[in-house]
Amino acid sequence: MKKQIVNYQDKWEENKVKVDDLNLDVNNIRLEIKHESEKEIANDLFINEDAMDILENIYENGFFPDESPIVIKENNKLVVLEGNRRVVSLKAMVHPEIAPEKYASKIKKMMEGRLPITDILVRVATSRDEAMEYLSAKHTKTTRRPWSALRRAYFYYAQKERGQAVTVLMDRYKGVDIPAYIRMFEMHNVAKSLKNIPEEIRKKIANKGVFNITTLERLYSDKYVQQKLGIDFDKTTGEVSLPINASFDKVFSKVVSDIVSGVATSRKWLSHDEDRKKYIDSVISEILEGKEIDTRTKKSASEFKAISYKKKRKSLVEKSFVCTLDAPGIGRVLWELQNLEYKSFPNAAADLLRTFLEKTLKKYLEQLNALPNPRRTGGYIYLDDVLTKMSSDLQKLSKHQIVQIIAEIKNNKWYLESINHNPDIFAVEYRVEEAWDLICPLVKFIFNECKKKVESK
Template structure:
């Protein structure tokens, strides 16, 4: 069919892309697609490159109206091109782009395909957005699609049959885990509100790095059995504390994809240690391994999907349920209040980036623990404590590096009365790097050792001053600058 974009075809209020649930007013849907799905970028592409016809929008007939179920961004862009006033916040930019078109009216009608029913449309939509045919939806959108299927009463086996080319288990698993975290009754109202924000939605890839890990699945015992039962080996109060620790870290921004970029990263190691302590503290209230979790539902249609005993993420276990885990319990840690920066002012970073600093398994546990704590500390609140910790991890990392090389720094003459301090460690490292390389590190070590190549607060003398001089202090910017100056040294020290 060929339809008029303004008069004869309508946007889908149930579109899974939308941040606004079941929006009723088309103006709200258009605004949402421009704000959250970059429909303006599509306007620019159409106006500068042309309207590409290799993908035809799909419509359904609903109550006598043609509603687009695939191609909502394209339709929103075309509607805005015809009438920029539909999106007031983008009106001038849309009008400027539309002026590039030789004939705007040529885009006033759109060719669409009509799906016979919602089920047939869903099969096409899923193949497009969760397969490899095009750029996939975001993790939350992918999960939302299959969560909607489950909420509509679909069984997992039915979904597996309907979408044979898609890793359905993965998406169903993700949807249930998200629901599991959202169902917890957090003691801190700020955390409860956080789970309704876009910041939480954007952080779901961070959450995935945790719940897809073997450590987390073994620790919680979350699994979907062949008959659809959801089981876990931790009690609801213990899981509440686990969820609180994770959500608090995501809220405070010290748990993110950069700090958890590896299962050997300091923050990941520190987090898993914290979760193990939570589980250990709740041992007496934990049910025997393999018992069914209270509140867990017994079928995919009721909020938990059967996974045939296999893991959707290849780890051997699988998802949680959407059942409430809000049993009363203490939180995993005190809540903090995050001050919002003034409008228009860029928010300053709170944590050091230790994403590329991963201690080898052979390094002492004390150093690994210190790196984990350093990755979590709020630099803006505690710049001097951060500076002290930077000094400690630098000295200990160099010593661990030498030890891994079977070298006794003290025996090289770098000591004072038999004691090796930071200055001695840096002197030894400089002597070691000069003949062994890499050459670029010579100036870096020299700069930190002497302070001649950089500002004073980036020198080892300032690191010693913050430790010994009761009149010396630093601010957050200086702490970040110091970490930046030793970043190359730290990465080198982690690879003996």
């Protein structure tokens, strides 16, 4: 018996409804995060998904007959599954205030001489699952702004999270490598959960349209890389398990940061087996100083919690930082760090940061009459000397947290030093941010201790 080709026009009713009766979908796969209110969804669609362009197109050319949104009835509400950008554009023409402030006034002015569209035709899907099959065919296999690989991964994984077994999804979406998309989603989720990631890198990782998941996929699909990182994949479901410790976090943070910043690309570093082997070995050697990742304890990648990125930092060092040391030179260097456009001049910022750290440590120890002697008569006192002295003195005072920070600084200060001495190494924005974030707690401790001494007099 011949199988009937699906005709969605026959299966799904076409109804005329009021735009105000349509509800934007909080589970819209376009959105980077889940929103609780329609206002939040509208804000995201305008800022990140070009809804204003859609609105202007409708304003100039009208709402075309082939653009009927796909909706379903859930909890007595009509929820838009396909066409959220079109619907939010129509809603904003009726109620400009739902758009972000920078667009609302423009929309209001545009609509002064026009009447908005208040009723449109929609197709009512019989179920969310059936609508998902339609959306999959439309956006992952055919035309109309096809989704990126990562968006497809989120599409399929969202159904798994709603209780659909991977085997069911494989049966529903014939010809789609569902386990590969499950793997991709979970590895991206791990990348978003890493602790040793600068904020600008974290923001790009979170953006499904920007993050280069295919480069990461090429790396984590390599058997040697899997073994070195301690990654296990379930062959049937694609589900991932990996180590839960600082060594994995540091190494994988470096890998993901290299991909985002363009240091590691498929063409340059990861094209062949030997290239990938060299790359991952070099990263582990650099980050763990010859040690290996501890792979004894692992957990499911689905348990990793994504860390939300913070707002873009305007300056490297916060303006609220105040030097409490009696040293005008240090205060001047601090002021320059607070005002330097470090993103445009990362090498200057890195050089100044190292200077600031060394001067601050030396002055603090000098005020305590604890400055170490030069290694030889008439010689210099180096940064490593004052870090070692600080660590030793604070260890005696049981300041273990600061001692650990100093240990991390000593392990990572090679970067700031190599920028000065190695002609092949240069600073980049996020590494400078990392350096300051590492140094900051120690500087805060010193300034607070000096402030206490002044106030106690």
